[in-house]
Amino acid sequence: MSDAARSHGRKSISATLAPRELMTDRPLLARAWTAQVITLLPEAFPGLLGESLTGKALKDGLWQIDAIDLRRFGIGRHRNVDDTPAGGGAGMVLRPDVVGAAIDEARRRRGELPLVYLSPRGARFDQGIARRLAAAPGVTLLCGRFEGVDQRVLDHYGIEELSLGDFVLTGGELAAQAVIDACVRLRPGVLGNAASTEEESFSAGLLEHPQYTRPAEWQGRPIPDVLMSGHHARIADWRREEAEAVTRARRPDLWAAYRARALRE
Incomplete structure (x- = not known):
């Protein structure tokens, strides 16, 4: 089997080196809108997205969540994902080799989806961006922690930075859930009434x-x-x-x- 994903009906099957216990508990669907989330807190998903209309749409296969545990790609026995800032300063920075490996895994699973880093310095997320991402096959969201992500990985992959507003969160997970919710509700069949999103x-x-x-x-x-x-x-x-x-x-x-x-x- 090649590294490229093969479609068999609704399910998407692809080769992987990940142990079975590290994989998601349900197979990825070939044609469903996919929210990939690279995070140190994979257990935070789907969270509220698993409730109400988005939760029903998730169960119905109208969209799917693919949480990728960044810790899996950590360095050494303790799977370290961060290091001290170059030039000194407080806090820790996510390593580019660790984040890059996680992005490569995300692309291997679902191809090159729009890649977004949730960051206070990003462009303001709005309904127009939600429509653009909802119209794509899905989105890969990178959730920062600590002092953020090494700039080189953002430059290397041409990652789009988005912000929910002029405030700082402890991590990107809450922002990622907000972005996913805004996109999923625009997908066909989720709200059940297209006029709801038009008005x-x-x-x-x-x-x-x-x-x-x-x-x-x-x-x-x-x-x-x-x-x-x-x-x-x-x-x-x-x-x-x-x-x-x-x-x-x-x-x-x-x-x-x-x-x-x-x-x-």
């Missing part, structure tokens, strides 16, 4: 309009009359106006981009 926040460059449901009045606060009118055109206009108002008030950056796009069109 939500950021789909048109705006924050979402306010939502209401029964009872018709609560604590003296009624549902806006227009939403009870049954007039779909008026409801659509109201929702667009409300989305514009909340975006203008809360996210001037999004509002400026929305207005600029409208002027170009």
Whole structure:
């Protein structure tokens, strides 16, 4: 058998040097969207992703998780994965030879999926990036720990760096789960209603309009009359106006981009 994965029905079979106990407990599916995660905490996955709609989609084979334990590729008897920063300083840095070996294993399993490192210095992750990654066969997410990853491995593999925002986490695992969730819910069949993703926040460059449901009045606060009118055109206009108002008030950056796009069109 060659090193390249061969497809037999839904299952993907490939040769491996990994002991059986180190492999995932379920075979990889050949055509399912794949979230590969290179992490020192493989037991953290699927975590919350195994619940609710993403969990159901996982069980139904609409997507799959492939957690790769970075410790397996560690150096020496103690499988060390990090070392002190060159030039001195606090903390430890993940070694490029260790991370590189894990990336090579990830590519051997699933080919060259988009490769992302979760990092506070990365570009801001947004709905547009989620759509791009969701449209790919999957994504390989590298979760940093300690002071981060040796720059050489990022340069060698041309790794894209993404950030959830201007704050620092203790590791990339929580950020990876957020990225996976944002992508999986965009995959066909996961939400069950394509309109749900078309009408939500950021789909048109705006924050979402306010939502209401029964009872018709609560604590003296009624549902806006227009939403009870049954007039779909008026409801659509109201929702667009409300989305514009909340975006203008809360996210001037999004509002400026929305207005600029409208002027170009």
